[in-house]
Amino acid sequence: MKDEVDRLIEAWRRERPDLDVAPMEVLSRVTRLARHLDRARSHAFATYGLESWEFDVLAALRRAGAPYQLSPGRLLKETLVTSGTMTNRVDRLAARGLVERLPDPADRRGVLVQLTAAGRDSVDAALADLLAHERTLLAAVTERDQAKLARLLRELVGPFDQESH
Secondary structure, three states: OOOHHHHHHHHHHHHOOOOOOHHHHHHHHHHHHHHHHHHHHHHHHHOOOOOHHHHHHHHHHHHOOOOOEEOHHHHHHHHOOOHHHHHHHHHHHHHOOOEEEEEEOOEEEEEEEEEOHHHHHHHHHHHHHHHHHHHHHOOOOOHHHHHHHHHHHHHHHHHHHHHOO
């Protein structure tokens, strides 16, 4: 079974036989998969009136466990955005009633961002819908191959994640 990447690779090998295009066989598929996943995420989140970035912030707070709050600095690490971007995102989520800012009891100058009940309901529903979409996307791959693929992707992504810490 040939896919779009196979056709792309064949064309590059024909047009540029002097180049080793083997990395494209893996990374072009990863790129295409990422685009498909972005579309699936956008669809799952739109049902609940969320953008992908909103889900990312709400999910980071939800994963923190009760009382579902994190410092802005921790949110930056969880979502890989700049502080200016995070401030804007928290402002927008607070305006929608999905998060609130609270004083940090451990730091008089600091704040904590806390998930509201509405934010928790939204992120929980969107996550359930996303997982249903993702199960469908993976249906053709055995559980064993999914585990193998997860391990291989962990090895590929690991060095990038180390750079961001």
